[in-house]
Amino acid sequence: MTGFYAGFDVGGTHVSGVCIDRKLSMVKGGRTDFPDKRKKGSVMKDISVLVSELCDGEKISGIGMGVPGPVRDGVMLWSCNSRFMEKTDFKKMLRKWNSNVSVDNDVNCMAFGEMTERKVKNLLAVTLGTGVGGGIVIDGRIHNTRPYAGEVGHMSIDPHGVKCTCGARGCFQEYVSTRGVMVLSMKHLSEKLAPDRLHYMASRGDRAAIHVWEDYGKLLGTGLSNLANILDPEVIVLGGGISGAFEMFEKEMNKTMKKRLHMKPPEVVKGKDDAVAFGAACMAMKA
Numbered sequence: 001m002t003g004f005y006a007g008f009d010v011g012g013t014h015v016s017g018v019c020i021d022r023k024l025s026m027v028k029g030g031r032t033d034f035p036d037k038r039k040k041g042s043v044m045k046d047i048s049v050l051v052s053e054l055c056d057g058e059k060i061s062g063i064g065m066g067v068p069g070p071v072r073d074g075v076m077l078w079s080c081n082s083r084f085m086e087k088t089d090f091k092k093m094l095r096k097w098n099s100n101v102s103v104d105n106d107v108n109c110m111a112f113g114e115m116t117e118r119k120v121k122n123l124l125a126v127t128l129g130t131g132v133g134g135g136i137v138i139d140g141r142i143h144n145t146r147p148y149a150g151e152v153g154h155m156s157i158d159p160h161g162v163k164c165t166c167g168a169r170g171c172f173q174e175y176v177s178t179r180g181v182m183v184l185s186m187k188h189l190s191e192k193l194a195p196d197r198l199h200y201m202a203s204r205g206d207r208a209a210i211h212v213w214e215d216y217g218k219l220l221g222t223g224l225s226n227l228a229n230i231l232d233p234e235v236i237v238l239g240g241g242i243s244g245a246f247e248m249f250e251k252e253m254n255k256t257m258k259k260r261l262h263m264k265p266p267e268v269v270k271g272k273d274d275a276v277a278f279g280a281a282c283m284a285m286k287a
């Protein structure tokens, strides 16, 4: 059996894709950023163009796609950060290119890919970006039989805390997403700077930016401790744009987890680039 597997990561602001062979090596990839004013029609067109670029004229044996919300039968049911894509039937769309199609929540895809590559059986994947998502692997199986499982971003870490985009208060997401970083930026630098900028400043020794990431590590460590207490994973893999600043918040995150957990804390690592697209392709391979 020859042929490649294509995997796509549909995010709130971009779509990226990879093509891998059966040995999990990447053969090609691509990415398209959506325009600032996103509309469903133009976004779907951008996605189609990238799928064509990677799949047309290739021996494709399956296509996988990760989308930013819970999925049932290939339809994204809900997305608090990408409302414009809700109720889209991504499976139907991909069938134009191939009959072997799998669509799942983006973080489930990432968790599946990391499990496949790291050869572990119990793993938690958490993405840190515009929103915060979770993917759970227990005994070598992705926990996706119920569409809303793994929505770790909406676990509350403060019942009287800030209001989340979902309407509830104190959600983990509001503290460790891009919005959470900006709140810390306001506290320490009196201006709302983006995570990338704060990462750069902290790496150059800016004390205020370093404090942002220390506070961030404590908040992240608190939420990850709750999850570790429930799931006891062998490894926690972090993805999403903010995970790029991993070395800036790693120390405080680990310290907090050590303080809060009565068992040896799980290893927390940064995931691979293109983890969602890679995992989506792995899912198509196993389908």
Ligand SMILES: [Zn+2]
Binding pocket: 153, 154, 164, 165, 166, 167, 168, 171, 173
């Ligand atoms: Zn929430």
